[in-house]
Amino acid sequence: MVERTPILNFFTHVILFLGFVAAMTPLALVAIAASHNMTDVNQVPMSLIPGTDFWVNMKTAWTTANLGPKLLNSLIFASGVAVGKVILSALTAFSLVYFRFPGRNLIFWMVFVTLMLPLEVRAVPTYAVVANALSPYQAILDVTGISWLIEKITGIQVSLNLGLLNSYPGLILPLVATATGTFLYRQFFLTVPDELTEAARMDGAGSLRFFIDILMPLSRTNMAALGTIMFLWAWNQYLWPLLVTTDPSHATAVTELKQLIPNIGGLPEWHIAMAGTLIVMLPPLLIVALMQRWFVRGLISTEK
Numbered sequence: 001m002v003e004r005t006p007i008l009n010f011f012t013h014v015i016l017f018l019g020f021v022a023a024m025t026p027l028a029l030v031a032i033a034a035s036h037n038m039t040d041v042n043q044v045p046m047s048l049i050p051g052t053d054f055w056v057n058m059k060t061a062w063t064t065a066n067l068g069p070k071l072l073n074s075l076i077f078a079s080g081v082a083v084g085k086v087i088l089s090a091l092t093a094f095s096l097v098y099f100r101f102p103g104r105n106l107i108f109w110m111v112f113v114t115l116m117l118p119l120e121v122r123a124v125p126t127y128a129v130v131a132n133a134l135s136p137y138q139a140i141l142d143v144t145g146i147s148w149l150i151e152k153i154t155g156i157q158v159s160l161n162l163g164l165l166n167s168y169p170g171l172i173l174p175l176v177a178t179a180t181g182t183f184l185y186r187q188f189f190l191t192v193p194d195e196l197t198e199a200a201r202m203d204g205a206g207s208l209r210f211f212i213d214i215l216m217p218l219s220r221t222n223m224a225a226l227g228t229i230m231f232l233w234a235w236n237q238y239l240w241p242l243l244v245t246t247d248p249s250h251a252t253a254v255t256e257l258k259q260l261i262p263n264i265g266g267l268p269e270w271h272i273a274m275a276g277t278l279i280v281m282l283p284p285l286l287i288v289a290l291m292q293r294w295f296v297r298g299l300i301s302t303e304k
Contacts, residue, residue, distance in 0.1 A: 032047075033274040070253040084175075089182045098210075114177075192215070
């Protein structure tokens with residue numbers, strides 16, 4: 001039991017305040033820089049008194065980087081990844097916990113080991129698959145000689161090609177697998193009483209109905225917490241959208257911030273860049289504010 005004393009409470013609040021200051025200082029500096037003009041933002045040191053050009057800079061950043069469509073692309077991309085990760089990880093954990101089959105523990109550890117393989121490590125092979133999603137099947141046909149046999153018999157050369165570059169499926173599908181989500185759901189499903197499973201079976205509920213009608217409502221706070229984390233993770237992705245979206249119409253807001261920074265030799269308009277950064281930061285901040293209650297409950301709730 002933690003003892004509560006005035007001195008301990010004081011130091012606790014001091015630590016919380018210092019953490020709040022450390023977290024909010026960069027955001028405050030971005031907002032202040034976004035309110036200055038070109039002359040004031042390039043002063044050393046920059047004035048910490050807000051300027052008067054905030055809305056002008058926001059409008060300039062919005063139009064220069066064409067952030068309207070790019071924010072929509074980011075919203076579709078981040079939402080698709082978050083929903084896909086929640087659904088896929090829940091189904092994977094459900095199969096690993098409630099189905100008895102040989103090698104299920106090995107499969108779980110193989111999935112868990114992928115935590116050590118970040119996106120940057122597997123970017124090249126993943127890009128190759130997205131560039132032609134049917135290339136693995138083409139390789140199987142070539143190795144087994146089936147494509148050669150078909151060409152000899154029919155004269156038709158088998159060439160499977162399905163490119164997903166510059167498309168929402170190409171952005172979303174390679175990122176929906178998550179070892180973290182599978183682990184979290186597996187640990188939660190292991191805490192569900194066996195009596196609940198037996199009661200559902202006695203009532204005639206099949207596996208899918210048990211999953212949808214019982215497990216999913218029980219894990220809604222976990223879904224909210226995992227979905228929030230994965231939405232923020234996908235929203236802040238830079239490398240993957242930059243690789244697969246050569247067409248500006250499918251670019252995300254984070255990657256398009258580079259339009260606000262001039263090429264070599266140009267004069268950096270940091271006030272415009274900071275305004276664009278602030279715009280791109282607002283949607284995830286809003287999501288966190290709206291989902292805060294569910295997010296915290298999903299992390300600390302022990303109700304079953």
